Amino acid sequence: MEELVLHTGRQTSKILLGETIGNLSRYLPEKGKTIVVTDKNVYAHYRKELSAWPVIVISPGEKHKTLSAIDRIIGELIKHEADRTSFLVGVGGGIVCDIAGFAASVFMRGIRFGFVSTTLLSQVDASVGGKNGVNYKGYKNMVGVFNQPVFVICDFAMLKTLPRREFVAGMAEIIKHGAIKSRTYFDYIEENYSKALRYDAGVIERLVKESVLIKAAVVEADEREAGERRKLNFGHTTAHAIEKITSAYHHGEAVAIGMVVAAHLSVKKGLLPAAEAQRLSSLIERTGLPVSLKGI
Numbered sequence: 001m002e003e004l005v006l007h008t009g010r011q012t013s014k015i016l017l018g019e020t021i022g023n024l025s026r027y028l029p030e031k032g033k034t035i036v037v038t039d040k041n042v043y044a045h046y047r048k049e050l051s052a053w054p055v056i057v058i059s060p061g062e063k064h065k066t067l068s069a070i071d072r073i074i075g076e077l078i079k080h081e082a083d084r085t086s087f088l089v090g091v092g093g094g095i096v097c098d099i100a101g102f103a104a105s106v107f108m109r110g111i112r113f114g115f116v117s118t119t120l121l122s123q124v125d126a127s128v129g130g131k132n133g134v135n136y137k138g139y140k141n142m143v144g145v146f147n148q149p150v151f152v153i154c155d156f157a158m159l160k161t162l163p164r165r166e167f168v169a170g171m172a173e174i175i176k177h178g179a180i181k182s183r184t185y186f187d188y189i190e191e192n193y194s195k196a197l198r199y200d201a202g203v204i205e206r207l208v209k210e211s212v213l214i215k216a217a218v219v220e221a222d223e224r225e226a227g228e229r230r231k232l233n234f235g236h237t238t239a240h241a242i243e244k245i246t247s248a249y250h251h252g253e254a255v256a257i258g259m260v261v262a263a264h265l266s267v268k269k270g271l272l273p274a275a276e277a278q279r280l281s282s283l284i285e286r287t288g289l290p291v292s293l294k295g296i
Contacts, residue, residue: 002209006128006216008223011148015128015212018205019153021049021116024089027151029112032085037073037100042092042118045161050091054080058099062243062251065095065134067143073103087112087150093119093166094126094251098144101132105147114151119162120170120204121252123154124177124211129219129232140240146224154208160199168288169252171196172235174207175287176259177214179280180231185210186283193287235259242293249290256289 004015016027028034036053039060043050056076058069077086088111090100097115104113117127133144159167171193178186188206195203215232222228235258242254249257260281266272285291 004209004212004216006148007220008130008148010223011130013128013130013148014151015216016151016153017209017212018156020155020157021046021091021153024049024116024153025052027114027153028089029085029087032087033080033082034087034089035077035080035082036089036091037096037103038091039096042096046091053089058096060092060095062095062135063247065099067134067136069099070103070106070134073099074107077103077107082107082111084108084111087114089114089116090127090149091116091118092122093117094122097122097127097149098132098141099134101130101147101149102134102144105132105145110147112150114149114153116153116155116158118155118158120159120167120208121173122170123152123156123159123208124170125173125215125232127152127154128212128215130223138244140243154212156201156204156208159204166250168197169250171287172252172256172259172284172289174211175280175283176232176234176255177211179259180234181214181218182210185214190283193283197288235262238262253290256284257292260284260291 001016001018006013034053036050036055039058041060043057056073088100088104090097101113104111115127117123130146130148132147133141136142175189178189192203196207218229218232235255238258238261239254242249263272263277263280267274267277281291
């Protein structure tokens, strides 16, 4: 297990790479009630591991990432007699972490929280960095806060329970990190993506670590997205538009298409060599991600 520490001006967040859900209790506060938020799919796999705490189970999927979910969680927290000493743990992918982090941030003006990140996309991106929020009437992440989790557990073994399509979708954010920040990392992804797709433990661990290091450095420099952090939105302008009009694509798939669109526009504006745009598109496609919209 390796611990990385993300420092912002206000908070510190520990990223625990290779830690397991079985050790969750080691990171919980001694005082105050711990309550878990997870979704139905994750709970079906990890009911036993979460049996020591009250669990709020929410519906999975982007369409449930709304203020209605927050309303329900707040109601459940009140039923469980949570107070300002309580601690909320989001166990799931990016959607669960977004919802749980936002609920914790607004309940009684804010209680502490942490994450157990269960998907590749959330381990490399969504659960790290302190963005928490929900969608509003189809508009992505319109209601939310910047607030860092106390810890993020990245249990690599949990990735084996993911549907294949969801695992592949996580590769989009990995490719994004290489594209925006590190040619060396991009080279490594090109050389090793096939091993990652075969669940090679060593490759997956390096991909998660490198992506977390890149994102943490960006967040430390610009937590509230005044400038530098905007680089992390590469591919997301088009992705959010896609997600607004259709539910046919997972978030990572939409980001993959968005990166291809952004690269193409950069070539048109003379900002990127065509060969580099083709290199990016080729890697995305070889990874098994879409590079264009179909059926819309």
